[in-house]
Amino acid sequence: MTTTGANATNVIQIIVYVPVNIPDDQRSTFEQKVGDFLFGSDRVRPELREALEAEGVDFNHLALLSQQPAIGLCPSPGALEFVPSERVAEVCQRHGIDLTSGGSVQVGFKYDVYDGDRNPPSDALEIMLKLPRIVHQEASDSAELVADIVRALFGDCQLAAPAQAYLRAHGINLTEIAARNVDRLGGADVPFTSRVSPEVHSYLSERGFNLDQMGRFDVNAVAVVNAGVTWTKATCC
Secondary structure: OOOOOOOOOOEEEEEEEOOOOOOHHHHHHHHHHHHHHHHOOOEEOHHHHHHHHHOOOOHHHHHHHOOOOOOOOOOOOOOEEOOOOHHHHHHHHHOOOOOOOOEEEEEEEEOOOOOOOOOOOOOOEEEEEEEOHHHHHHHOOOHHHHHHHHHHHHOOOOOOHHHHHHHHHOOOOHHHHHHHOHHHHOOOOOOOEEOOOHHHHHHHHHOOOOHHHOOOEEEEEEEEOOOOOOEEEEEEO
């Protein structure tokens, strides 16, 4: 956690549009679990462990390789490494934003977005992205820049490169493995990777927040950073 102020340059705010009804007394825990999902690393679901081990895969080693490798930007344990694309780095350099001094990602939740006639998407989680004013001015005109920022925050919904290489070396095609193990996964539409533990997955599912349907993050609005968020996660940029 960090107490970086909302007016600081190296602050990004994520506003999650919550598509389910969560009682007030459960929201704090719910928000932490959703944070685990947002910033988690994609990994092969444990339901496929037996099938993969039958193919000679060390599942524990695969899980270790699935963690996004730290590249040495962050001296602070648990901080999120914000690794910019060339486009993001160029914009930050042009505006004097230091990508080595750290910052924070502040996460807020809106629970009333779908109270009226508006319906949540069936296969995505809608979010609002709030950026420092000088970056917002460029992001408003560039969907590519927004996409790069989202990818730097949340990854690309793929297994880490070392995990993919490990599976290739064993001749493993995860799509084929999943197709042969539909019953274990719980359905043909269930993805073979997850960002959270089965316990977190179960907790959210029991409250109607079905992670298996969250096939993408939809940025439905881009705004300027302001005050008033729920919790923050330190970053090393």
